[in-house]
Amino acid sequence: MIDKSLFQFPRIRRQLMVLSLLSFIQAAAIVAQAIGLSRALVAIWQLRKISALLMPMLVFFSAFILRQLMDVAKNQAATHYADENITRLRPLIQQQYFRLGPAYLHRTGTGSAVTVVIDGLDQVKTYIQTVLPKVTDMIFVPLLTLIYVFYENWVSGIVLFIMLPLIFFFMAILGLAARAKSNQQYADFTQLNNSFVDTILGLPTLKMLGVSDQYEDQIYSVSERFRQKTMSVIKVALTSTFALDFFTTLAIAIIAVFLGYRLIDGSIVLYPALVSLILAPEFFLPIRQFGDDYHATLNGKNALQQVNDLLATPVPPVAQAIDWAGWGADSQLTLTSVDFHYPDAAADTLALHDIHLQAAGMANIAIIGRSGSGKSTLMNLLAGFNQPQQGARIVLDGQPLTSFNQPQWQDSVSYIPQDPYIFSATIAANIRFYVPDASDAAVQQAARQAGLTDWLAALPAGLDTMIGEGQRGISGGQAQRIAVARVLLDHHRRILLFDEPTAHLDIETEYELKQTLLPLFQDHLVIFATHRLHWLTAMDQIIVLEHGRISEQGTLAQLRGTGGALDRLVAEMGGKQDAHFAEN
Numbered sequence: 001m002i003d004k005s006l007f008q009f010p011r012i013r014r015q016l017m018v019l020s021l022l023s024f025i026q027a028a029a030i031v032a033q034a035i036g037l038s039r040a041l042v043a044i045w046q047l048r049k050i051s052a053l054l055m056p057m058l059v060f061f062s063a064f065i066l067r068q069l070m071d072v073a074k075n076q077a078a079t080h081y082a083d084e085n086i087t088r089l090r091p092l093i094q095q096q097y098f099r100l101g102p103a104y105l106h107r108t109g110t111g112s113a114v115t116v117v118i119d120g121l122d123q124v125k126t127y128i129q130t131v132l133p134k135v136t137d138m139i140f141v142p143l144l145t146l147i148y149v150f151y152e153n154w155v156s157g158i159v160l161f162i163m164l165p166l167i168f169f170f171m172a173i174l175g176l177a178a179r180a181k182s183n184q185q186y187a188d189f190t191q192l193n194n195s196f197v198d199t200i201l202g203l204p205t206l207k208m209l210g211v212s213d214q215y216e217d218q219i220y221s222v223s224e225r226f227r228q229k230t231m232s233v234i235k236v237a238l239t240s241t242f243a244l245d246f247f248t249t250l251a252i253a254i255i256a257v258f259l260g261y262r263l264i265d266g267s268i269v270l271y272p273a274l275v276s277l278i279l280a281p282e283f284f285l286p287i288r289q290f291g292d293d294y295h296a297t298l299n300g301k302n303a304l305q306q307v308n309d310l311l312a313t314p315v316p317p318v319a320q321a322i323d324w325a326g327w328g329a330d331s332q333l334t335l336t337s338v339d340f341h342y343p344d345a346a347a348d349t350l351a352l353h354d355i356h357l358q359a360a361g362m363a364n365i366a367i368i369g370r371s372g373s374g375k376s377t378l379m380n381l382l383a384g385f386n387q388p389q390q391g392a393r394i395v396l397d398g399q400p401l402t403s404f405n406q407p408q409w410q411d412s413v414s415y416i417p418q419d420p421y422i423f424s425a426t427i428a429a430n431i432r433f434y435v436p437d438a439s440d441a442a443v444q445q446a447a448r449q450a451g452l453t454d455w456l457a458a459l460p461a462g463l464d465t466m467i468g469e470g471q472r473g474i475s476g477g478q479a480q481r482i483a484v485a486r487v488l489l490d491h492h493r494r495i496l497l498f499d500e501p502t503a504h505l506d507i508e509t510e511y512e513l514k515q516t517l518l519p520l521f522q523d524h525l526v527i528f529a530t531h532r533l534h535w536l537t538a539m540d541q542i543i544v545l546e547h548g549r550i551s552e553q554g555t556l557a558q559l560r561g562t563g564g565a566l567d568r569l570v571a572e573m574g575g576k577q578d579a580h581f582a583e584n
């Protein structure tokens with residue numbers, strides 16, 4: 001019914017005390033309202049003077065107004081508290097996603113993140129603002145009405161008291177059924193969001209392959225299944241509301257019949273009978289209201305559970321701080337026995353196995369291997385996103401690191417992944433990524449060096465054109481050149497991690513960009529994962545990966561012509577690639 005984690009929310013005690021006080025005043029107003037109304041009706045029944053009605057009517061109206069005012073006050077207090085907590089949780093969730101990193105997001109799916117941050121938090125808000133006042137109402141309203149009914153007529157009090165556990169019992173049974181269904185429904189909702197986001201992201205591919213209709217059908221069937229599940233949850237919710245209404249109405253009817261008999265046989269006078277009858281529905285009202293909102297609160301409870309699970313997910317440990325001045329000409333990096341395992345891969349499948357690697361000064365190192373050999377995994381490990389298994393030894397300038405998730409290391413690294421992310425902003429703002437305060441002239445120069453000039457000249461707003469999600473579309477090659485411009489603008493980061501940064505460029509454009517990048521490579525440590533063999537001639541060291549293991553490593557001269565892994569790879573790639581390779 002109520003999620004225990006709510007009690008760990010900040011200032012929850014104060015909030016519950018405020019709501020309890022308001023519920024208590026409201027409960028007193030409900031009793032006063034019933035007293036006023038009963039006294040007025042008794043006065044009319046007894047044909048008393050109109051002046052005898054004044055006081056009871058005044059009590060009734062004042063209590064009625066006070067009761068409504070308490071509703072407004074409770075709503076305001078609960079909404080304010082819910083807003084406060086959502087405002088607190090949103091950045092926490094965002095920070096948690098940042099800490100968990102892209103590997104986690106990749107595993108759980110973008111749709112799940114969207115569900116948590118947008119729909120989930122809205123549902124949590126509804127949950128907090130609904131459940132807290134309902135709980136305090138369920139305590140104080142039945143308690144005060146029961147005490148007064150007992151005081152006026154203890155027999156009616158006993159009937160009410162006996163009915164209460166019975167109603168709670170039915171409520172619990174139906175609530176459990178609704179909860180099981182609602183849990184499943186929430187899981188389906190997350191899955192629906194995931195497949196929807198996936199389909200939207202993959203729409204160009206689906207269209208191109210002519211299978212978008214098939215996916216449309218798939219989305220339709222997933223949403224249809226979701227609709228059916230929602231209907232079955234609503235069915236349970238409606239049944240439980242009906243059952244609650246039925247039992248409470250029955251309880252009131254029993255009291256009415258019972259009081260009627262006692263009135264007829266004269267064992268009770270009108271006022272206590274009337275006030276008991278008027279208070280009986282009020283006694284059950286908070287329970288019925290809670291039942292009505294139970295379905296809405298269940299979704300919120302599930303969402304809160306998901307938020308709690310996300311916040312409790314252990315974040316990859318940030319490696320201990322080191323006394324390090326940054327990468328320099330004399331710097332040394334050694335990786336020994338580095339293994340990496342994807343959490344959802346088979347237990348005995350390592351994506352990286354026993355990696356030994358040495359980098360010194362401004363070395364240029366190529367990582368080469370077939371598709372799926374582990375190049376991106378290694379780059380993500382070097383960028384600090386993938387955490388190596390226990391037993392790995394990483395030594396940076398004589399200091400041991402447990403992983404590359406290390407602020408000083410990451411401050412020294414520029415990373416271009418295969419598909420660099422373009423933020424929804426201007427081209428200039430996207431280029432200023434690492435250096436937000438770079439001058440316009442510097443941005444222009446970096447854009448020119450990255451080969452963006454012709455494209456920018458064709459855009460009416462040039463560098464001020466908005467790009468990214470929902471804005472002007474750009475090609476994969478343009479995105480990669482913007483990423484290169486980011487790197488060119490930054491003169492502080494001495495480590496370049498490139499994961500096929502030219503994969504989307506045609507070979508001619510790639511050569512142009514290569515001429516810009518090569519001088520840059522001279523005063524940087526470069527670790528460059530690539531499929532394009534012509535880069536190898538510019539590299540001091542080549543590492544060949546096969547099935548997550550280093551099968552060969554050395555200079556190009558050492559490895560070529562040995563009939564080893566590099567030669568095999570070159571022979572496999574053959575054709576145009578080999579021609580370019582031979583030319584260089």
Ligand SMILES: Nc1ncnc2c1ncn2[C@@H]1O[C@H](COP(=O)(O)OP(=O)(O)OP(=O)(O)O)[C@@H](O)[C@H]1O
Pocket residue numbers: 106107342343344345351369370371372373374375376377378
């Ligand atoms: N998130 C993931 N979960 C489980 N396995 C993964 C994940 N990402 C990659 N893998 C697996 O790890 C292995 C190495 O993948 P990786 O992406 O590092 O290869 P790659 O050499 O960069 O390939 P490509 O050249 O095609 O980009 C592959 O077998 C891949 O299926």
